[in-house]
Amino acid sequence: MTxxxxxxxxxxxxxxxxxxSFTINQxxxxxxxxxxxxxGADQWIPAYYLDNTLMPNN
Known part of the structure; x- marks a missing residue:
């Protein structure tokens, strides 16, 4: 994935x-x-690459 x-x-x-896994900033x-x-660090990922089970970072 790019x-x-x-x-x-x-x-x-x-x-x-x-x-x-990644931490989503915005x-x-x-x-x-x-x-x-x-x-972060000018790195963006399109949503369609991600698993649909996003979890909050506690």
Missing amino acids: LWQSPAYQTPVQQVNPGD AYFSYDSGLWFDI
Whole structure:
């Protein structure tokens, strides 16, 4: 899976493995690119990559 510098699919910044976990800092939505999550350090992941069992970080 690819992490992107912004929710615009313009600059890939890193590859991650399925099953890796992340802390979500913020969410972004647009009708053009859909729902994205910021996991820090200018790394964004599209929501469709994520498992649908998001859990709060206690």
